[in-house]
Amino acid sequence: MIKIFDNNYIRIDTKNNTLAFYIGGELPEIIYFGSKLKKKIDLTQLLGNTTITGVDMRDYILSQYGKEDFKEPSIKIKNSNKTFVSNFKYIDFKINKKLINNTSLPLSRNKKENICFILKDDINNITLEIYYSFFDNSDIISINSHLVNDGNKSIFINKIPSLQLELKTDQFNIYTFDGGWAQERMRHESIIKGGLFTNESRNGSSSNDHNPFVLLKNKFGYYGFNLMYSSNHKTSIEIDAFSHARIISGINDFMFEYKIKPHKDFLSPEAFMIFEKNQDTLSLEFHNFIQNHIVNPKYKHLLRPILMNNWEGTNFDFNEQKIIDIASVAKEVGAELFVLDDGWFGHRDNDNSSLGDWIDYKKKTGGIDILADKIKDLGLLFGIWIEPEMISEDSNLYQIHPEYTMKIPNRTPYLHRNQMMLDLTNKEVKNYVLNCLRNILNTTKANYIKWDYNRNFSDVYSPKYSANEYFHRYILNLYEIMDTITKEYKNVLFEGCAAGGSRFDLAILYYMPQIWASDNTDPYDRIKIQTGTSYAYHQVNMGAHVSASPNWFTKRNFSLQTRFNVACGGNLGYELDPTKFTKKEKEIVKKQIEFYKQNRELFQYGEMIYFKDVYKNDIGGFIVLNKKHQEGFIVLTSPSLINNISIKIPLLSSKKKYHLSGVDIKYDEIIHGNKIDLYNLFNNIEDKANYDLYSVMIKLNIA
Ligand code: GLA
Numbered sequence: 043m044i045k046i047f048d049n050n051y052i053r054i055d056t057k058n059n060t061l062a063f064y065i066g067g068e069l070p071e072i073i074y075f076g077s078k079l080k081k082k083i084d085l086t087q088l089l090g091n092t093t094i095t096g097v098d099m100r101d102y103i104l105s106q107y108g109k110e111d112f113k114e115p116s117i118k119i120k121n122s123n124k125t126f127v128s129n130f131k132y133i134d135f136k137i138n139k140k141l142i143n144n145t146s147l148p149l150s151r152n153k154k155e156n157i158c159f160i161l162k163d164d165i166n167n168i169t170l171e172i173y174y175s176f177f178d179n180s181d182i183i184s185i186n187s188h189l190v191n192d193g194n195k196s197i198f199i200n201k202i203p204s205l206q207l208e209l210k211t212d213q214f215n216i217y218t219f220d221g222g223w224a225q226e227r228m229r230h231e232s233i234i235k236g237g238l239f240t241n242e243s244r245n246g247s248s249s250n251d252h253n254p255f256v257l258l259k260n261k262f263g264y265y266g267f268n269l270m271y272s273s274n275h276k277t278s279i280e281i282d283a284f285s286h287a288r289i290i291s292g293i294n295d296f297m298f299e300y301k302i303k304p305h306k307d308f309l310s311p312e313a314f315m316i317f318e319k320n321q322d323t324l325s326l327e328f329h330n331f332i333q334n335h336i337v338n339p340k341y342k343h344l345l346r347p348i349l350m351n352n353w354e355g356t357n358f359d360f361n362e363q364k365i366i367d368i369a370s371v372a373k374e375v376g377a378e379l380f381v382l383d384d385g386w387f388g389h390r391d392n393d394n395s396s397l398g399d400w401i402d403y404k405k406k407t408g409g410i411d412i413l414a415d416k417i418k419d420l421g422l423l424f425g426i427w428i429e430p431e432m433i434s435e436d437s438n439l440y441q442i443h444p445e446y447t448m449k450i451p452n453r454t455p456y457l458h459r460n461q462m463m464l465d466l467t468n469k470e471v472k473n474y475v476l477n478c479l480r481n482i483l484n485t486t487k488a489n490y491i492k493w494d495y496n497r498n499f500s501d502v503y504s505p506k507y508s509a510n511e512y513f514h515r516y517i518l519n520l521y522e523i524m525d526t527i528t529k530e531y532k533n534v535l536f537e538g539c540a541a542g543g544s545r546f547d548l549a550i551l552y553y554m555p556q557i558w559a560s561d562n563t564d565p566y567d568r569i570k571i572q573t574g575t576s577y578a579y580h581q582v583n584m585g586a587h588v589s590a591s592p593n594w595f596t597k598r599n600f601s602l603q604t605r606f607n608v609a610c611g612g613n614l615g616y617e618l619d620p621t622k623f624t625k626k627e628k629e630i631v632k633k634q635i636e637f638y639k640q641n642r643e644l645f646q647y648g649e650m651i652y653f654k655d656v657y658k659n660d661i662g663g664f665i666v667l668n669k670k671h672q673e674g675f676i677v678l679t680s681p682s683l684i685n686n687i688s689i690k691i692p693l694l695s696s697k698k699k700y701h702l703s704g705v706d707i708k709y710d711e712i713i714h715g716n717k718i719d720l721y722n723l724f725n726n727i728e729d730k731a732n733y734d735l736y737s738v739m740i741k742l743n744i745a
């Protein structure tokens with residue numbers, strides 16, 4: 043409920059928290075953000091010393107250049123007279139003002155209410171509306187801004203906030219989720235006591251370099267920030283000498299200068315912020331939020347099929363018979379969806395060619411429509427891989443339409459994985475991509491699409507638009523394509539992928555309710571990748587597959603049980619050549635899938651928290667519990683068998699008794715409280731072959 047006090051104070055209570063504003067000054071000020079305040083608290087007490095008038099000393103919702111604030115500004119406009127000074131002042135606020143979206147930016151669904159602050163720069167004739175939106179039964183707050191050029195000359199936006207938050211603190215522990223290919227979302231902790239820290243991407247995607255999610259900790263608790271945007275993003279955290287911490291999040295100002303013609307507008311992507319005293323609660327709030335307000339409501343609670351993907355099993359080396367053989371065993375062991383990965387189109391036998399030519403490689407597939415039918419006749423759903431944003435030099439498309447490529451005239455384009463990107467800012471290209479997708483979906487009647495994206499931007503150029511507008515225009519057109527196609531093919535399940543998980547963000551999840559987390563399927567690495575991902579994203583959002591051992595990438599060995607246990611911490615699939623299973627392996631996999639199906643609801647939609655011990659002592663894993671916390675599973679992983687330590691299990695109460703029983707080991711124990719002794723557990727593993735990671739799965743019931 044949004045409540046106004048004394049005309050100048052606004053208080054909003056979310057599930058556990060309070061956000062309070064003061065609007066009596068030059069700009070609205072956040073005077074409180076944290077645990078819920080007492081009902082009768084006098085908000086004037088929170089305002090602080092009003093005689094301190096320096097703009098950089100107030101906790102305003104916007105910061106701008108032109109007075110005495112020299113910290114990172116949240117807005118930077120190049121005015122029509124080529125100056126950068128702005129002077130936005132508070133005009134008014136509105137409750138439940140309709141947010142105008144003239145773009146294809148995805149926005150969170152089912153908001154409960156909002157408050158919009160209207161600011162105006164009279165001299166430059168620009169209006170800025172900053173929206174704070176709230177949701178039922180959630181602590182997440184959405185923030186973004188809408189700018190309108192009311193003047194009669196064009197202006198340029200160099201920076202526009204999604205979010206600015208000012209907090210009083212002299213220190214933050216900052217957790218960012220960084221990495222690269224095959225090592226996505228590795229958690230890093232930095233301490234900032236003063237100075238400026240940024241978390242940003244510049245490669246045209248939300249990136250595996252730095253995920254947009256940032257977590258801050260101070261003496262009050264945890265603050266989480268995420269951005270619903272798949273292109274260059276930036277979050278900065280700056281603490282000044284007076285312990286004012288400024289957090290800004292939004293589109294990266296790197297190579298960004300966006301022209302706004304007279305009477306035109308610009309909407310910034312939504313940022314989300316949350317405060318919680320407990321970091322696991324913060325993660326669960328984000329998990330629920332994604333299911334309730336980001337993903338297509340159809341998938342909110344839909345059980346996801348167990349898939350078999352041929353990529354790691356065959357790479358490009360397959361033919362019709364090989365695929366049918368794989369799919370037949372997939373069916374036999376209980377998988378529900380077969381996914382035909384890269385290599386089915388053009389003349390693609392390696393990664394040198396054919397991207398852009400989304401036409402059946404008949405010699406290999408025996409006819410993609412026929413192959414799809416044969417797979418469906420086996421009783422499986424059919425899924426297919428595509429990388430629609432790309433083009434190979436060796437393709438018909440490149441011969442006919444070289445101008446469809448993102449490249450700079452008179453400059454040899456940089457190739458990554460032997461490929462270039464399509465210029466999606468070009469309408470004709472956008473339609474071409476849409477028609478290719480339609481064609482594949484119509485021909486194969488596929489039930490599932492794996493949408494890949496295997497390189498980053500380099501030769502940013504459009505004959506029509508400035509390179510400064512390119513990244514944003516590209517992503518808007520990509521969203522339009524995703525929106526159109528997911529609406530036209532409502533019954534198709536889309537899975538996002540980007541050379542593994544390099545575009546794992548809320549905007550992609552808006553269209554595609556699951557994303558392949560990483561090309562690294564080695565359970566030892568995966569447990570860390572999944573732990574990092576789980577801070578901000580739900581387990582059902584992250585594709586997790588059992589692959590062959592030794593692992594193709596790390597060459598390490600793992601038991602089938604360990605590979606399965608780790609994959610149960612995400613959206614389960616298998617990615618190997620199952621025709622190579624021994625009789626025994628086939629039986630194990632059959633049992634795994636049967637077991638997963640029996641407990642799918644719990645694994646996919648239970649409350650899941652990963653163990654942060656993995657960052658301390660390499661003991662990883664997760665707990666998943668039903669809503670009432672009465673039953674669930676615990677998976678523990680450890681690089682050695684003997685661990686004479688006990689670990690504290692999140693979500694369990696220190697006061698309750700739990701019955702633990704081994705799923706894959708002989709083990710039965712009642713524990714009092716939330717600590718488990720690992721010595722017993724790992725010593726009960728029967729298969730003590732020389733593995734690089736051991737794991738156990740335990741069933742838990744309240745005793
Ligand atoms: C990317 C994906 C993989 C696979 C290959 C195919 O690397 O992440 O899962 O689809 O492309 O080329």
